[in-house]
Amino acid sequence: MSDPDRSVPEGSDLIYRQRRPVRLWHWLNAFSVIVMLMSGLMIFNAHPMLYWGQYGANQDLPWLVIGANEGAGFLKIGGVTIPTTGVLGISGDNELAFPALVTIPSSYDLAAARRWHFASAWLLVVPGLLFWIWGLASRHVQRDLAPTGQELRPRHIWQDVKNHARLRFPRGEAARRYNILQKLSYVGVIFGLLPTMVLTGLTMSPGMNAAWPWMLDLFGGRQSARSVHFICASLLVAFIIVHLMMVVLAGPVNELRLMITGWYRLPREKAR
Template identity: 35%
Template structure:
């Protein structure tokens, strides 16, 4: 018998899945399941879908999903005009509590995404070099006829399914479905995910533009993943109806019927593959990097940070809009540090903020200290005498909504240079009146669009949006743009910012995606 005919005979008999196919299959399966759970949790924070560049609770939704109490909220405070001279854009403060578990869910989501991307790339490369994709997965030209597709589909619907031995050959419907998942569904899910990233879209704006905006990308991302979950459900049903135990043994151990020694060997192979993938993703963490606190979820955040710093241009600019693009924008989080009913209220700082506000912030000062040659303090008037920058940019909240607003302020770089930033400086920490704290690395601190904003939409910065001064970090998610600033500390290494910092409360330190 010739080599070709022997190979054909082996395949038709169901030789089982290759070892690398089995390992990548289960890593991808685990990743997709994790993405489903974490993605649903993320969606619950803002279960409204939009089309275009922006969308939030103060703008119409394309679709509202009843998956949490957030989808039909209890209401907002009386809306105020966003422009001092009028206009249609408004701002409002929430009057209700929301369900938001985005912190751990986002970190887990991106950790699973890294496993999916790395394993998926390995599968594609191995499939190309071994001929698996061409031989077993991609339909041949002669197979792709409507009659053959119809016959295969109706046969499966009538449960005329062979008692599969596990592995190729696949039916025509299987091939088409697997190709749609491998070459269309999963890549589209990854690309739309990147289309929602402030850092990635700043570097490659076409990723966002090809979908019509980041909110369109979010909507497509959700719809594609819903279809992938439907595929998983149908796939499991088909496996069950064609011999569940036999199929599971074939995909896990390589053959439908195995002795105990073969099971142990194959199990070791699978565990080794999973451990290797985990080591690839989680290895190399350093105490000098942004915080991990020894948690697996933080490892994924660190990997995202390293990858974006390595692969993205350092000076890419977030898209800037025209005044006609300015939209309504919610005010969330702490909206008044002097209000004792707010969750982050600090009695001492609240009383101080109230006194400063009563005097129109005339006595307010921004302290700049740490790794600088000339530590000191700046009044609001001092900051306004520096060359100002005005930018109309998109604010992307980790909850899922976004808005466009105009911000006026002094570039952070200007203030740091005036204070004499030292060459050894690596991080900049920010402290607010509500005891919140943030930090960014020096690359973001010196970015031209990172500003200390004292104006919004042509007027003074409103109280609810962080008066008298807030940070704007345009290439990260909104919660990095800390409000109610009173102190900046430049450091030579990362420092723990206390119990209200993001890593201590389950939130990622770097949120460029």
Template identity: 25%
Template sequence: MDLGFPWWLRVEHFLNIIFISFLVRSGLEILSTYPKLYRSQHTVPGRSWAQFTVQKEPKHKFYTVGGEYSDYSPRIALPGRGLLGLGRYWHFITVTGFVTCWVTYFILLLVTGQWRRYVPTSWDVFPQAWQDMLSYLAFTMPHPVEGMVFNALQQLSYGFIILVLTPLVILTGAFQSPAIANHFSRITRLLGGRQVIRSAHFLCLVGYLAFFAIHVVLVFLHGYLHETSKMVLGHSDNPVLGGTIFTVGLMLLVVLHVVATRWTLADGRAVEKLHNRIVRPWSNLLYKLPARMHYDRSNITGKPVGLDNTTQNFRGSGRPPETEEYFALMANGYEDDYVLEIGGYVEHPMTLTVAELRELAAGHSQTTLHHCVQGFTSIGRWRGIRLSELLDLAGPLPGATDVVYTSFQNMGRDDVLYEGGSYYESTPMVEARMPQTLIAFELNDEGEIPAKNGGPVRLRLETSTGFRSLKWLERIEVVNRYDIILEGRGGYFEDTDFFDRNQLI
């Protein structure tokens, strides 16, 4: 069998250069907004195993995790400048192409028999790979394996990248999706938990960069024109032509990155539209994966962790409302004064106190993993009532499609990191009725939810990223259109920043 360079392999090779380079740069943008890696789900401050920032965590009792952003340069990250939402858009756009490309490549390897170029058929390849490495270290070129276009070391390294590292990066990327990680929570725990998965994903990035650096060196050692001609023309009979075409292609790739970065910084909403066309069709399928987590009291954040039994309460993000009304609720312990309003497009508008919510909840609780959009995690035991039960009591009218949640928090007044505006969120009815969508009033059996975590009552959306689990809940309103509210994108950060309402990934 000819194990040369068929046209489809050459096309896939160039597409992968594009996809991996965009994944690396957009991945660095995502990392920059929470540039710390942990082994523990509890992300205890000061316990990270790696950190890529000189910033220190604020000491104030109430602070927003957005204050930990490190603004990586647009020369490195896509798009740079701490624009997490746009970085996520590019990452998921590129993931769509990258996974499609890899699956297609894998199938073609199987059906054409080209898998033999990467999979050893003899144990002799392994000692020969060691000899090939020694040859490289001695600045001599090892010979290809008989009947192959690669030497043994190249065969093993290419096989590892394509058949091991790439599936691993796809798997660890997928299990950073709240919908996937919380639906398949046993697998999440088997993989070591969300933070181990996040760290493994980062190490995959390091693996790609290391491979790329070594690969480039080897291309030059073997002869740049000779090797690049194979990947353009399928042979090395005309190395000048092949090498020139490949070099021009690399130059165009650089231009593509410059254009993408500048376009993104100039018109983020256009990138958002591109994302919605490419990503939403498949990401919306994740609504079919309701959360069904398997954690218990022994897992919750706040229990002793580590060798020194360090404890860390469920992490908060954001500053509580600073109004006389909210301060009065805190002073009086919430129970008698707080009222949750439920209205809008319903048959039976109602108001409920915390005591009435407790009675309706009948002791229901769930222990779940919180996924911050930036990357931190905490496990909390939430007591509350399923939102679907409240909706059944209120009776949504025919045509009701969405649920809107408003908070006591006003961002400009309460959090100096952001511009003004009342904090709100919305969900499609399918998300509102998921079994672990909760209206919570107690955290970790403490009797109430602390102010920093959204007390007295907050929303829990366990298949979505954390900022959509609205804190300091004031009102629930059923609507038949969410796109006519304020900027029409479905939430505060969706309106003012570049975050998709669909936060299942």
């Protein structure tokens, strides 16, 4: 099969940049991650505290609590308490860590939330493994995502950070490729955050503990696994927010066309 990019006339600023497997995985992954995050928040509402160690509420003190006290919501991290009334801890007349607006289901239902969570987990894990296999076999990972030695130099990374802070996005030929911040964030999510979330999720399962007890040792106990799971989910939310901001700032029409059709219009170099 010929490369679609070759069908574009020489000198054109419209290129075929994103192949179909990447686009399909992107949208399927977006759906499954959003459902898992929202159902996970409902599961968290059942016990809105996090611990380090094995035993949780029986023997350990929580390092994070989201709750309410006399009608006032609060977030407590270690010894620091932050008022959160109207955001966290209070949902209408109900004392819930996260409000109905961001949970699946919207009304308190732990059993339903678990069903949503586990069902969407299959949509995350199976396509994710297939994407890994395809990405390595097609050299998409090695060619498009793996940073080069030049890109990993601190000076290069810092320059890219400054360019993004000034909203100076790549143009012309430079826009054909991912920049170093994109590469680091995508590799971190695909090969770091998502696998860690899956492994910590499995570690919280008593059935998996019986089959693979080494996972409890790996994460330092079931409660530690729950804490790591929550932290990874929070980092994933931060990634999604920044990702959506960059899409809007870089040009939503062009970015959406890229992830729907694969075609991308290179931003023209500014005239000097």
